[in-house]
Amino acid sequence: MKEMYERLSAWxxxxxxxxxxxxxxxxxxRMVMDARRAVQVREFGGEVFVCMDGVPMLPVDGLKWDLSTVLDVSREAYIKYRKEECGDGR
Structure with missing residues (x-):
């Protein structure tokens, strides 16, 4: 009986x-698939951008910039996209 219990426990x-x-x-x-779907490279306004969920964040040539410049340019691109998409920037 004990042997059967031990086998069952191991199983x-x-x-x-x-x-x-x-x-x-x-x-x-799932995480890999979500990341592939969310982060992409797309054209926006004649320029190629790294995008997050379809929102242009960083021009591809910006990958060689320092971090503070990357953040500034990404934020500007996001604001520009929102203004064009929503009309009023909301």
Whole structure:
């Protein structure tokens, strides 16, 4: 009886471990797919931008700039996009 209990316990532990690994792998896959869908390179106004959820954030040539310039230009591009998309910038 004890041997059967130990076998069952080992089987349950292994089953749980495999299920946990599958869940982690599925979550990782979802994150990768979300990142691929959310962060893209697209053309906007005749210029190629790195976009987040379809919103142009950074011109591709800006990848070599320092961080503060990247932030400033990204914010300006976002504001320009919002004004053009919404008309009033909301």
């Amino acid at each position: 349950l532990r292994e089953t749980r471990r495999r299920r946990t690994e599958r869940k982690k792998a599925a979550a990782e896959c």
